[in-house]
Amino acid sequence: MKYIQLLAILFLTLNLACNNSKSEKNQNSPAEKEIAADITWGENPWPEIRKKRINELLPKALDAAEVDAWLVICRENNNDPIADHIGGENAGGTAAFLFYNDENGFHSLVFSPSGESKALDDLDIHDSVVSVDRNASAMELAADFIRKKDLKKIAVNSSESNSMADGLSYTQRQELESYLGNLKNRLVPSTEVVYEWLAIKLPEEVEILKKAAALTAEWQIEAYQKVVPGESTDADIARFLKKKMAENGVTDGWAPDQNPNVNSGPDRGHSHATDKVIMPGDVIQIDFGIKVHDRWVSDIQRFAYVLKEGEMEAPENIKHYWESAKAGNRAALAAMKPGTKGVDVDRAQRVLMEEAGSEYVMWSTGHPVGYVAHDVGPNLGGSQASHVRPAAEKELKEGMTFAFDGFHAWKLPNGELKTISVEEMAVVTENGAEYLIEPQEELVLIKA
16 A cells, blocks of 8 residues: 555656646746846846946046035935935835935935844945934935035936936925025936946946947847738737747847837837738838846847839949938048037938938937937937927937937828938047947848
């Protein structure tokens, strides 16, 4: 009897193991996805990069913004958008992060609730973490310190133009001003501090963006190789790219419903991929971005032409549109250098667009990219607008990263507009700008 029971137990154990093995092969558990991500990307470098950004780039940002200090108030659930850039993402109670320059250099001081102060101190991000008792106020202690140091100009996160610098709520502002008393007039918007700090990327970050851009472009080319004219749809391409993301442990560069944007028909702007069937004669656009380490984002476009019956290459008009757009992209890159304004980069390619007979394109030539697809930094646009946005009047600086287009637009037989927007990524260097990866030189040709 015991022998039969042992055999039964053994059978059940083997059967369970077999089923578990099949289950593991048929689906990726969250743990397996994390392992896949680690294999692809290695350990997340953000903790060290964040520390380096605070110590090396933030002092310069304070100087450039002409402020003595920057005060950020963090809290639980409805936190400041800048919180995870300064180590405040785990705030439970209210915490006050103060960054300032004085005659002895740069300092970072945090007044943190006692429940999380030790964990924050262990991260070794800040010079000093002061533990705040439950019956005390971190904001009040920060205000007392400001008064004691006699800091003259204190930036706080209230901004009309930069959402990343607008995290201080109305009630938080009221409370802070009550503690500061007659010093409340020393508070100024942190718009320029956040702009100067986030717009510059460290060399280590640029290397990460290069890898992300390379995969983004590579997968788009793979997707084009799967297209069967007359059968494949724009949505099929999108699904292929979504699968590549899942297999490689990366996420969407922007809103998942619109990433990737695949369009083989007339312009749709920022959009989702539809079930339109890809046909001979179509010009296909893929606008695609991935996020790696849940931090850095790519934004790359690749274009293809579907050959008609008997065609061995794209017709002359399509070649002209492509070469014109590509020339605009190259002109924009040549204009990107330290000291150049964003509006001037836009103007560099608009001249070529007019010469090539392009229809008007409402989009800016480019935008900063890094932590989000449309990041903080100079806007590369405005040269043909009725008014120039303030961000387009900003000068480019070494270490800024951009995604930018070369445009050519034409009218389809039905009167609708079609645009080729050759979008690449680049970093501004000491003497100019460099592509992060090799740019697309030729249209991808898809056989009928």
